[in-house]
Amino acid sequence: MDGVIVESEDAHIEAEKQTFLRYGVRISAEELHRFTGTTAKTMFTELIAKYRLATTFEEMNSEKERILLKLLEQDAEPAKGVISLMQKLKRRGIKLAVGSSSTRNLIDYVVKKLGIALLFECIVAAEDVTHGKPSPEIFLKAATKMGVNPSQCLVVEDAKLGVEAAKRAGMKCIGYRNPHSGNQDLSKADVTIDDFSKMNIEEATA
Numbered sequence: 019m020d021g022v023i024v025e026s027e028d029a030h031i032e033a034e035k036q037t038f039l040r041y042g043v044r045i046s047a048e049e050l051h052r053f054t055g056t057t058a059k060t061m062f063t064e065l066i067a068k069y070r071l072a073t074t075f076e077e078m079n080s081e082k083e084r085i086l087l088k089l090l091e092q093d094a095e096p097a098k099g100v101i102s103l104m105q106k107l108k109r110r111g112i113k114l115a116v117g118s119s120s121t122r123n124l125i126d127y128v129v130k131k132l133g134i135a136l137l138f139e140c141i142v143a144a145e146d147v148t149h150g151k152p153s154p155e156i157f158l159k160a161a162t163k164m165g166v167n168p169s170q171c172l173v174v175e176d177a178k179l180g181v182e183a184a185k186r187a188g189m190k191c192i193g194y195r196n197p198h199s200g201n202q203d204l205s206k207a208d209v210t211i212d213d214f215s216k217m218n219i220e221e222a223t224a
Contacts (some may be wrong), residue, residue, distance in 0.1 A: 019125055059144070066152070116142065122145055152179045176193070
């Protein structure tokens with residue numbers, strides 16, 4: 019979802035930077051981008067230990083989501099061409115799902131705000147998996163919920179960890195180069211794009 023359906027990566031980074039500042043840590047966007055695609059629990063747990071913070075994942079994540087939702091209220095734009103693409107795929111009978119490392123609360127907020135909730139067969143959120151990306155668990159659960167073999171699935175990812183998860187799930191993967199997602203290595207993707215509005219539907223569904 020983040021960085022693919024909605025241009026929210028900058029908002030995530032800003033919310034995380036503000037959260038860490040409240041604990042006396044001035045953290046860089048570059049360090050935070052290392053965790054793009056994985057769960058907040060993975061990120062916060064590792065960084066709490068690194069900076070020896072007297073807090074918990076639950077406290078920091080709650081603070082981050084409070085800040086993030088305020089930021090998204092002001093600015094939650096879809097990626098260029100992505101909604102039109104999803105609508106075309108839906109009309110062709112292609113099943114669509116969200117497999118996101120964000121919480122269900124945040125996913126529900128975004129899909130409702132963008133008016134696209136009815137496009138998806140299912141949503142798999144951070145709470146639904148034991149292991150975050152690059153584990154393939156999130157994508158395999160989405161395939162199971164849709165009743166589709168993993169080999170018939172195509173994942174769209176803007177993050178290195180997400181691409182790795184897709185390939186470990188035995189799925190094809192489109193790497194979406196989003197400048198807001200940091201310098202992500204998408205070399206393991208089957209193909210890379212930078213504009214959904216220029217995407218060939220026949221190629222995507224072949």
